[in-house]
Amino acid sequence: MRIKRMLIFIALSLLAIVSLTSVVFSAEALNAYSIWPENWARPMFEEFEKATGVHVNFLRFSSGEALARIIAEKNNPRVDILFGGPVETHIAGIKEGIFEPYKPPSFGVLAPRFKDPEGYWIGIADDPLVFMSNNKFLKEKNLNPPTSWNDLLNSAYKGMIQMADARTSGTAVTRIFSIIEVFGRDENKAFDYMKKLRQNVQVYTKSGGGGTIPVGLGQAGAGIFFIVDALKTKQEGYDVVISFPKEGIGTSVEAIALLKGAKNPALGKKLIDWSVTPAMQNLYAKYKINFLPAHPEVKTEPSLADVLKGAKIFPIDEAWAGQNRKRVVERWINEVLP
Amino acid sequence: MSAPTVELNPSNRLRNLLRDPLLLISLIILWGLLTLFILLPLIGLLMRTFEEGGRFTLSNIINIVGDPNQRQALWNSLLLGCLVGLCGTGLGFLFAYTAVRTNLSKAWNFFLDASIILPLISPPFTTAIAMIFSFGPRGLITYDLLGIKNFTVYGLHSTLFSETITYFPIAYLTLKAIIAGIDPNIEDMAFSLGSSRWRVFRTVTLPLTVPGLANSFLLLFAASLADFATPLILAGNSFPVLPTQAYLQITGLFDIKGGAVLSFVLLVPAFLVFLLQRFWVSRKYYVTISGKVGAKTQIKSVPSWTKYFLLGLCLFISAFILYFYVLLFYASIVQAFGANFQLTWKHYRVVFTEGLKAIRDTLIIAGAGMPLGGIYSVILGYLVCKKVFFSRQAMEIVSMINYALPGTIVGIAYLLFFNEPPILLTGTAIIIIACYVFRYGPTGIRTTVAILQQIDPSIEEASFSLGAGSATTFSRITLPLILPAFFAGLGVVFIRSMTAISATIFLISINWTLITVRILEKMTELELGVAAAFSILVVFIVFIVIMAISLFLRLFRQPGAPEMASILGG
């Protein structure tokens, strides 16, 4: 009996040791951290593998986490590519010296806002912010969908707005910079507004899209989200409506970057080459991913274009945002959050 | 002859060591492991906390302490911890007293035990998710049932409630053992002196459980202090707590140093709790195994109206807990909870396709960690308890460090320390397994020590006198008697491996990921159905394994060996 038990344990331990050393790598494989949710990243990577035969192993992180990880792993990068995510993340990363500049063949074709001049990052999509509200809530409160930033200050929204937390989410940072732009870069006025808006906020969510389901369910009445997340909610059948503030709202570039010291730089470059071209960006419509393409030759999907009709959307000055990100976010944490 | 109150001369202790080569080698190996996996990462973390630009400085700490937000977070953490400690201990005491003193039938006992086990074996967030579904602005209970609008589910109250439910089983298990161990003769004596039942309870029973109450308060305080998952969901923005702040500092602001410093601040109360537990609540109740076995006495029951009242209270709470899990299960089989209540298996399909890697990885890690954790805790517990050697007390204390620290600290420390040569472990399973083994091993160590202390030394001497050597004595006499501790160690490491997140969220990699992290991801991506499905799966797996271990234990329990009050407590 005792011998049998000992054998079982030896077997178990051996199994453990064997598994520890086994690594899941196929013939050609690339490693990436994806800021895009799994349901969007995976189809893209699968298509990439179909097209090039290169398998992509990836882990999904929110933008803040991904950046922190890469910085922590700086001396020994575990992945080759940072895929997707609002570009302000990548800009912040340049300062930390974690990226390797690379200009893919289609670099010249892209509009200036969709690329870093040195090639540290390349844009793969465009993602405007939107207002999204719950129809039942609006009806109950006798409101129209908000079409101004000031609409959200209405006391009817008290405790019923959800939006992202700037400490963790790029959505929030884009939102904050949008507000600053709207107020003509007068930060004091912008922060005044945000402090007022705070009164109506139910909770700041960890991730950018964290509030979409609560708004969809009616747990919250309205929120500010990237269009990808908002439209997904609507497409899933939740009773929501999308609207835009007349003062204008910002849009953020989604980018891809190659890591310095990557173990598979050649494969990483292949992915970059593929992702900045129509090859990948044509797939957005196919997979119902509501990004706007970055490549000029890719047409926006009609229903998506419909939603955006008449909306005043302005690009965020990413360079300025990148320089002031830390300061602005800290100010937000200290003044708006409490 | 009872155990002597004497100590060997220090020179003797050293000589002892040199004379016993097996002991010496074991110690060297153990110290090596402890240094590598406990001391060095922690020192690395401390150095980074006090270092700026290559020089020693206190400025990091001062910045954090000077920041009113962080001070608020610290205060909140302490407040929450105290409240959870109090409420959880109270609730645990209620359950323990009911379970032990009201002579419940087997069925009720089983029901209570089952509802206690569920929170212990669940991955994080389960109570939190259920709370949101139930008490959120459109929650099942607040909105649909009671028609209350404008009820904020976010904040101290929900976090307190959720953490109390999650952690009170620990108090229950601790107190159950204590209450069960009170000699009924003592209470009989009080009766015979004319006291009323209530008076006996107040003046005899309750004071005797004080060490248990203090211990469970400290345990719960520490657990709450370290919990970053529940507040992440429920605390909202007006009630920041330190572990969540540390996590957010790192993941949101990419500020590892800031996160490390915040973790350090958390270290102080955690360390205090550890000291208190070790040097103040060191009284414990002992059941003796001395080779001499006595008869059992009858437990006096409480009057029947009290019994039904207590039972009713417990059942109400148990039902509430079960409701949470039913809710979770329901959420896992509907399309989209709250919007589309069509039944579907699609979430489980996702779990078993996309999530298969995480399941496989988690099971492998848990499976490897189990025997390693069990063996480690038994060996260390045995050495620390039975052998006298130089550095013994130090070894015992060091082994407890990773257990006492909040998970975020350990995770960050490992991430920083093992990502650079010479020891490169990030991205492997070893780092995760090591984290689990050295973090949850102490439960097995403590159980081993407790059991060993119950075993009279004369039993081992008897074995020696009959000609057996150290190895034979250990394997034929000691080991069978401490087998329950070994399995306790196994069980705890397995459960924690399946349900932990706060340390290991920093340690996952491309190659190795964990179910709990997937749950967090799914929650972040708002795929709540899948998150719920994962959670149910974890509960299911852990439940099966624990049942298996219990069964195994019962089958092979040596008659006369110590009763294992629980394998999950502490």
Place this chain on the structure above:
Amino acid sequence: MEAVRIRLESISKTFIHRLKGEVSAVDQVSLHVQPGEFLTLLGPSGCGKTTTLRIVAGFEKPDRGRICIGEEDVTDLMANQRNIGFVFQNYALFPHLSVFENVAYGLRVKGMVKAEIEKSVGEVLTLVGLKGYERQFPHQLSGGEQQRVALARAVVIQPRVLLFDEPLSNLDAKLRVYMRSEIRRLQKALSITAVYVTHDQEEAMAISDHIAVMNEGKIIQIGTAEEVYLRPESPFVAQFIGKINLLPAEVKGMTEEKVMLRIFKKNYQVLKGPHRFEPGERVNVFVRPETIELVKAIDEDSLKASVVERSFLGEKVDYLLELDGHTIYATSYDPLRHGTFSLHQEVGVRFNPDAITILKQVEK
């Protein structure tokens, strides 16, 4: 099997007590146990008897001195190499093993074959009267039965010596009396040298060949039961063994062999023994209670005393008497024949000169 002797030469052991500092548990103890002898170490708690026993067993290492079992110097041998049988105060049975397995344990360690083990265990269980108990577990047995299993377990391995550490102190009185003679019977039948530790002097006197009285780590006196009882060599031994009356006396005169002592206004001729005396010297003498004769008549042969307390104990009556301002213990046997005295009654006390022992340090 041939019985062997045990020799302890100047064994010393000190402990460091948390409060008391260095404590001498065993202080230069020398002992010689003859082959086949049953020697008891007797003394109050903390006198060092158990430590000495454990040193013989090998559970403690002496700081100084040597231990020889038979012709072998075992001082540096571990306990499991000395081939001893140890019976513990709390029996120390292995709770997870059956009676059979407990007893067979030492044989298995030796590597004996199954058939032989079964035979030996069967024999020894019969010897202790537990045949048929093989499948029982310790927690199912009574105290006496457990003790017998412990005995069987120690004996079955055919040890060179048997060591007993207060094995009967957890049993009730009647069982104690029964078991002690069982132990003695077994020891004699097997002719194994035995060392026995107890604080119960009646037990010691009943079964031992020799008794070593210990106090504060030293051996005070070794002798047969009669020797230590009737001729104690120190006040300690006198007071420890049985009850005594310690009385003051004055030397009135001397002859070759006897000395005349004045005790309570009467003169007695008492054997001198090895002592030397000066006239007028004051000495202490002791008298055992049962040697005091109590008579109804108070005449010039007897001293006047009154009964302060009495206990009727069946075969004897214990009296506490008040004599000339002193408290005297007296015991009277066979009350049916000798009659009894009641409380506050006046009695006559007669000392037997042969039963008066002079208590003086023996010049060495």
